[in-house]
Amino acid sequence: AQSVTQLGSHVSVSEGALVLLRCNYSSSVPPYLFWYVQYPNQGLQLLLKYTSAATLVKGINGFEAEFKKSETSFHLTKPSAHMSDAAEYFCAVSDKLRGSGSRLTFGEGTQLTVNP
């Protein structure tokens, strides 16, 4: 089974600073990777996904992530943090089910705090 590990359960940055959230994956085949964001008391919203096209993936709200096979990483970055970026961020890998299905396997999440 494939898995992801998020390094750092809490990250704190100042407004305007670089955001870097780390995700490493474990997969025996080329993976499909996702970053989701969750605001308090809400569901998950897709930020971006990697599906084996370009290794640098641009998402919504100014976020991007780079797939690095040599490092088995898919870190999420944003050049300048905004107060509205404060939320929980989840990295996920798509894992095949028996038959035709697939499921998402999530990391434990990283809580991002943005300080004024």
Add this chain to the structure above:
Amino acid sequence: ETGVTQSPTHLIKTRGQQVTLRCSSQSGHNTVSWYQQALGQGPQFIFQYYREEENGRGNFPPRFSGLQFPNYSSELNVNALELDDSALYLCASSPGTSGNNEQFFGPGTRLTVL
């Protein structure tokens, strides 16, 4: 276009009771997945339904069961509730079962078991 909706928003039950959670998938989506998110953790896959058939299951006991209807809406049923079942239950729909499909999540149902 209506997104994924779930009902109820919140639910309080006692140990041993049974609960049914409901999910309406996004228009055009034939695949529904259910996830359990305990406090402070990432979502855990429960099962997936595709065209009214269970298409795969995570590491959850049989007292977690589900249904998908012809309009692709879905139910999650949990029997003999335990305290550890307290969690946010998320439903996600997608336009197929392929791994590169985005799964669109609903707002979740917060279940508290006392």
